[in-house]
Amino acid sequence: MTAIGYEFLRASLQLAAFPPVRPAYIRPVTRVEDSVNTLAVPRQVAPAGIDPLSHVLFALKHEGTNLQVLADALPRISAEDMIAELNKSPSGAYIRLACYLWEEFSGRQLVPIPSIGGPAHPLFDPERYVTGPVVRNARWRVLFNGIGSIRYCATVRRTAAIQTAIGSNILNRTKQFIASLGAGLMDRALAWAYLHETDSSFAIEREVPSEDKARAFVDLLRQAHEPRALSEEYLVELQNAALTNPYNRAAAFRSEQNWLAGPGRGALAVTYLPPPPGLARELMSELTALAATAPKVVDPIVAASVIAFGFVFIHPFMDGNGRLSRFLFHHALCQSGQLEKGLLLPVSIAMKRHEADYLTTLQQYSRQVRERWGVRWIDEGQYDFTFQGTPAIYRYWDATPSVAFGYRMAEQALEIELRQETEFIARYDRIARAINAAFDVRGSELAALIRCCLDNGGVLSKKRRKQFADRVPETVFDCIEREAKAAQEAVEVGSGESDGASLAPR
Structure with missing residues (x-):
């Protein structure tokens, strides 16, 4: 496979940039096709040679905007080559994007340049990326719309998820x-x-x-x-x-x-x-x-x-x-x-x-x-x-x-x-009200038993029954389990019912 676009730039210029998420390769296809891991490109659409600028323009058009690669690749292209390409198509969207980024990343200005035309073009395609507020660059008729600035920018692709x-x-x-x-x-x-x-x-x-x-x-x-x-x-x-x-x-x-x-x-x-x-x-x-x-x-x-x-x-x-x-x-x-x-x-x-x-x-x-x-x-x-x-x-x-x-x-x-804890609190309150209405159980012991019962799927284990046997009647254990089952089936989360019973952190 022959790498093109960003992956070509990264490899041929020996850039420190990370590999593209979906690198572009020449493949025996009839049109540009997205796959899970690569961008398949027919030979007639791919850049013809090894000129870095042609790969930059291809990448901006077909692969989106990868500032990490472009920040290191563009300053390696001469100002003369940039201006020569610009003169061929002063209104071209992708050469304007490239020139804008070249000046930003090199800290120099391209001169002389022809009269620039064409509609203002976004740096990040809003259909492909989540974008930020727009900052207009009048010189190149470019709209910076990244999340951040040209000095620090995060890219968020609009994946299906x-x-x-x-x-x-x-x-x-x-x-x-x-x-x-x-x-x-x-x-x-x-x-x-x-x-x-x-x-x-x-x-x-x-x-x-x-x-x-x-x-x-x-x-x-x-x-x-x-x-x-x-x-x-x-x-x-x-x-x-x-x-x-x-x-x-x-x-x-x-x-x-x-x-x-x-x-x-x-x-x-x-x-x-x-x-x-x-x-x-x-x-x-x-x-x-x-x-x-x-x-x-x-x-x-x-x-x-x-x-x-x-x-x-x-x-x-x-x-x-x-x-x-x-x-x-x-x-x-x-x-x-x-x-x-x-x-x-x-x-x-x-x-x-x-x-x-x-x-x-x-x-x-x-x-x-x-x-x-x-x-x-x-x-x-x-x-x-x-x-x-x-x-x-x-x-x-x-x-x-x-x-x-x-x-x-x-x-x-x-x-x-949030929902599970709210359901837990609501079930806890329902059980506490029922037990307090029928029995006299110390608050701290009742709280511990209700938590243990709810955390154990509505059942008090033999260990817990034995632990509290000398302080809590057997009938209370059985009642807690019955109320836990009823609460699981019937309580409505969001009813707002609460008697203010304290609930220790779980």
């Missing part, structure tokens, strides 16, 4: 579900969500927060609704509040190279290296600017996924980046204005349940970055790092897997975590 997810309107369904609950049930469901969201976010980092630390993180989650823009100062405050070890608290964005380590030995233990400190600071400036606007102008879950994963890939602190990134997911949803103050979609609980998928999503990006670094082990915890890539691998990234994962977790958070 993402299109379906956008149409499902998860945030509106969340509001409707919460609104369907009575005040007592709603307050307790949200209290559970805040607490367990905190526990799950720490658990992903293999930590158990103290009561004070958990309370502080819950307070942080509640602050996500406040209209405070992200800044280095604010993010430092958040990082300090999110960490249990005071020695790991930061005073500013990092000034040294950090890395993630796995279970291996020597250089093999290093699993990811974020951008060098200077580049990380620059990218954080771009990301915080994106966070200030994107949640209101881009689908909020798209924006939340891009901001959260973008943050963890930049890794601006030496520690605490993971749990802070999950806070930023909430922050984006809250800043969108589509969740009323106090509402929470517990995505970290879903992420903890699907931790393997979470890790896989992170690794789809991190493993390719790791390959662009040379790592030499010096001593325990000491390495020599040599960056063999270019800034483009950090500036321009395919956020499609991250957004798809974000949508799956948001759906899980609503349809599984």
Whole structure:
């Protein structure tokens, strides 16, 4: 097979860019055909030779926009070649896109140029990509509509799964579900969500927060609704509040190279290296600017996924980046204005349940970055790092897997975590009312028995019966089971019935 377009540019120019998701190859077909893994192109449509510009124009037309490849490939094309091609078709959409990007990526201006015509053309085809607000470039009649800026931009392809997810309107369904609950049930469901969201976010980092630390993180989650823009100062405050070890608290964005380590030995233990400190600071400036606007102008879950994963890939602190990134997911949803103050979609609980998928999503990006670094082990915890890539691998990234994962977790958070816990609370209340009406059982013991019964499919085990036998009559055990069965069959989630009985965290 003969590679063309982006894959040709990557291979022939020896670029550090990641392989295209769907590389283009010349195949014995009669028209350009999409397949799962490749773009099949007939020879008569493919670029005729090895001129890089012809492959750039082919790729822009048939493969979409890959800024990571273009950022490194276009500056290697001479200004004379760009102008010569432009003179052939001053109104051509794809040569105008190429010239616009050439100037942006090279930092130089093409002169002289002919009079430019033709309708303004978007950099990202809205039919193929989720796009951001439009910024018009009058010189080239180009519309920058990426998610971010020309200095930092995430790409989100409109896959079938993402299109379906956008149409499902998860945030509106969340509001409707919460609104369907009575005040007592709603307050307790949200209290559970805040607490367990905190526990799950720490658990992903293999930590158990103290009561004070958990309370502080819950307070942080509640602050996500406040209209405070992200800044280095604010993010430092958040990082300090999110960490249990005071020695790991930061005073500013990092000034040294950090890395993630796995279970291996020597250089093999290093699993990811974020951008060098200077580049990380620059990218954080771009990301915080994106966070200030994107949640209101881009689908909020798209924006939340891009901001959260973008943050963890930049890794601006030496520690605490993971749990802070999950806070930023909430922050984006809250800043969108589509969740009323106090509402929470517990995505970290879903992420903890699907931790393997979470890790896989992170690794789809991190493993390719790791390959662009040379790592030499010096001593325990000491390495020599040599960056063999270019800034483009950090500036321009395919956020499609991250957004798809974000949508799956948001759906899980609503349809599984919130609904199941609300059903649990409603069943608990029904059983508690029935038992309290007929028996006199100590509150703490009744709470434990009801939880054990509901968690065990409506049955109290022999172990639990024996544990409480000297304090609770046998008839109470049987009644709890009967009421659990009745509650499972009859209680209506969202009825709002609640007598305010306390429910200890599960």
